Amino acid sequence: MTLVIHGATIVTADAGRRVLPGDAIAIEDDRIASIGPSDQVLAAHPGAETLDGRGKAVMPGFANCHTHFGLTLSRGIQEDFSFPSTLRFPKGVGEYLSDDEHVVMAQLGALESIRSGTTAPFEISRNIEVYAQAMADTGLRISLGEAVHDLDQRKAVWGDTFEFDDARGEAGLEKIESLHSKFDGAADGRVRVVPAAHAPEAVSPRLLRRIRDLAERWDRPSTIHLNQSWWEVEAVRNTRGVLPTEYLFQHDFLWDRMIGGHCRCMATQEIALFGRAHAVASFNSAIAARRGYSVRAGDLEAAGATLVMGSDNMAEDMVEVMRTGLFMERVRTGDGERPTPEDVLQWATANGHRALGLEESGTLEVGKKADLIVVNTQRAHLVPSMRFVSAFVHQGTPADVESVMVDGRWLMRDGKVLTMDEPAIVAEADRIGRRAWARLLEEYPDVPFPITLDTRNPGVD
Numbered sequence: 289m290t291l292v293i294h295g296a297t298i299v300t301a302d303a304g305r306r307v308l309p310g311d312a313i314a315i316e317d318d319r320i321a322s323i324g325p326s327d328q329v330l331a332a333h334p335g336a337e338t339l340d341g342r343g344k345a346v347m348p349g350f351a352n353c354h355t356h357f358g359l360t361l362s363r364g365i366q367e368d369f370s371f372p373s374t375l376r377f378p379k380g381v382g383e384y385l386s387d388d389e390h391v392v393m394a395q396l397g398a399l400e401s402i403r404s405g406t407t408a409p410f411e412i413s414r415n416i417e418v419y420a421q422a423m424a425d426t427g428l429r430i431s432l433g434e435a436v437h438d439l440d441q442r443k444a445v446w447g448d449t450f451e452f453d454d455a456r457g458e459a460g461l462e463k464i465e466s467l468h469s470k471f472d473g474a475a476d477g478r479v480r481v482v483p484a485a486h487a488p489e490a491v492s493p494r495l496l497r498r499i500r501d502l503a504e505r506w507d508r509p510s511t512i513h514l515n516q517s518w519w520e521v522e523a524v525r526n527t528r529g530v531l532p533t534e535y536l537f538q539h540d541f542l543w544d545r546m547i548g549g550h551c552r553c554m555a556t557q558e559i560a561l562f563g564r565a566h567a568v569a570s571f572n573s574a575i576a577a578r579r580g581y582s583v584r585a586g587d588l589e590a591a592g593a594t595l596v597m598g599s600d601n602m603a604e605d606m607v608e609v610m611r612t613g614l615f616m617e618r619v620r621t622g623d624g625e626r627p628t629p630e631d632v633l634q635w636a637t638a639n640g641h642r643a644l645g646l647e648e649s650g651t652l653e654v655g656k657k658a659d660l661i662v663v664n665t666q667r668a669h670l671v672p673s674m675r676f677v678s679a680f681v682h683q684g685t686p687a688d689v690e691s692v693m694v695d696g697r698w699l700m701r702d703g704k705v706l707t708m709d710e711p712a713i714v715a716e717a718d719r720i721g722r723r724a725w726a727r728l729l730e731e732y733p734d735v736p737f738p739i740t741l742d743t744r745n746p747g748v749d
């Protein structure tokens with residue numbers, strides 16, 4: 289099976305950041321067979337299926353290097369209560385979900401990912417085995433980061449008491465091993481399992497070591513939420529006597545395959561330490577902005593870190609993440625020229641895939657996997673289309689993404705998602721969310737909740 293998309297703007301995101309107007313890309317089975325002038329590529333592949341790419345841009349799919357699909361459950365709510373959340377419910381709303389309902393919420397996150405052009409999400413959560421098969425079935429090239437901790441989190445958050453329990457850590461490691469044995473390499477290698485640590489205040493030195501050992505043994509990256517809040521910084525300082533990034537450094541959890549999620553409440557010496565280790569910083573710009581946190585992204589990069597991007601909670605929209613990242617960094621530094629749209633695109637594509645160990649995707653180059661998106665450039669907010677990357681980063685929307693391909697297979701074609709029943713998942717997720725929040729509010733009527741939810745609205749059937 290060969291497909292040639294011709295007459296398109298090919299955004300390669302390669303080392304030279306080449307953008308090739310009017311060119312063609314040929315896809316043979318799961319790989320890119322050629323890229324070049326349309327007449328030459330068409331002549332080299334007689335009999336291929338052809339797709340008229342005029343008015344379209346073809347670019348690599350995004351790597352969302354830090355997300356939690358299931359937290360779509362708190363959309364429209366937790367965006368407005370900072371982090372750590374000032375909503376003080378003793379239970380998480382997710383505890384009201386059955387396993388089947390967790391699957392639906394994860395599918396909702398996957399749907400939004402595909403719609404907004406992500407081909408390689410890094411899903412980080414606990415108990416991923418519940419929905420891992422559903423994630424394999426989405427067609428995405430997905431990294432599943434089963435996260436562990438050994439802290440009694442409730443006592444820490446509610447009572448400022450930090451108690452660690454080896455048994456809790458061991459149980460988490462068993463879940464990682466189980467997920468790995470069942471799903472690593474599944475779906476033609478599209479699914480990978482990544483051992484993950486939850487956060488510096490929640491993981492003992494012993495457990496950090498065990499997680500890194502698994503990452504080394506399986507040749508995988510790892511990750512941890514890092515410098516996410518001032519509460520975390522205080523907690524680590526009080527329990528370990530150092531700052532969060534210093535704590536990771538002391539216990540050998542700071543290396544060039546470690547993706548630090550957030551990296552926002554960082555002291556200058558932590559940025560230097562992080563950079564010297566050439567660790568990877570996931571710039572989760574949109575959630576940082578919503579939380580009122582800034583990220584010294586340019587400083588991290590200048591210090592030697594690799595920048596990638598992630599959406600984190602309640603959203604999967606990497607188009608928004610790119611734009612917000614560019615805005616935040618320009619506002620922070622007072623520099624109206626840097627970062628460039630091309631810089632930001634590189635973080636969200638090539639850098640992200642590489643950080644996830646996906647060396648065969650993330651750029652459009654001959655021999656690489658055909659993981660790509662097709663974007664309609666003929667939109668009121670994108671023309672004149674002379675410098676597509678800039679127009680898309682500054683003005684693009686997920687709705688401009690028409691088609692998404694992973695491994696040479698369409699996951700979305702001309703606006704229709706092919707691997708999931710989108711209307712059914714959206715309707716069911718709406719019902720699940722309403723029901724779960726209604727139950728939480730019913731169980732804790734005395735917990736201050738300064739907003740009103742229309743949980744009584746039955747939604748659409």
Ligand SMILES: [Zn+2]
Nearest residue numbers: 513549600601
């Ligand atoms: Zn997170």
